[in-house]
Amino acid sequence: MAMATMLGFMMAIIVITGIVGALHPSSNVEVVEPQTLHLNGEFVESNLGTAVEPDGTVTVRIVAQQYDFVPRCIQVPANTPVKFRLTSADVVHGFLLPDTNVNTMIVPGFVSEVRTSFAAPGEYAMPCHEFCGLGHHAMWAHVSVLPRERFANLTPLERTSCAPD
Ligand code: CUA
Secondary structure (H helix, E strand, O other): OHHHHHHHHHHHHHHHHHHHHHHHOOOOEEEEOOHHOOOOOOOOHHHOEEEEEEEEOEEEEEEEOEEEEEEEEEEEEOOOOOEEEEEEOOOEEEEEOOOOOEEEOOOOEEEEEEEEEEOOEEEEEEEOOOOOOHHHHHOOEEEEEEEEEHHOOOOOOHHHOOOOO
C-alpha cells in the first residue's frame, strides 16, 4: 500500500512538472508558429538567407521543410562570427556542417540558434541529418564561405542566391 502511494505521488509529480513545463517553456527557448512562418515574423521568405548586422557579424536565417532548406545555398564571409537561426515548417530536421561545431536539430515551433566562424574560404555540404521522411536522403543545401572582401562586394540578393562564379 505504501508502495502504491509512493508510486502515485511520483507519477503526480511527473505529470504536474510536465504540464507546467509545457505551459512555460524555459526562457532560453524561442518559439515560433510553424503554420504562419511564411506570413509574418522573422522567417518570412524575404528575410531568409544571410544578413549583415550593424556590428559586422552575420546572421543566417533558414527554414527547413520536407525536403529542402530555404535558401538552399548560403554565402557567408570567412573569419566573421556567423549566427545560424533555423526553424522547421513541418517535421523535425537536422542541420549539420561536417568538420565544424554546427550540429543541431530543427524542431517545428522552435528556433534553433548556432554560432560559429569559418577560418578559411571553402564549400561546406549541409545535409539534413535527422530522418524526416522519404525525401530525407536528398535534403541537402550548402554553405559557401567567401573571402571577406569578396563577400562585402555581393549585393543582398547575391548573398542568398549563390550564383556560380
Ligand atoms: Cu530533413 Cu531529413
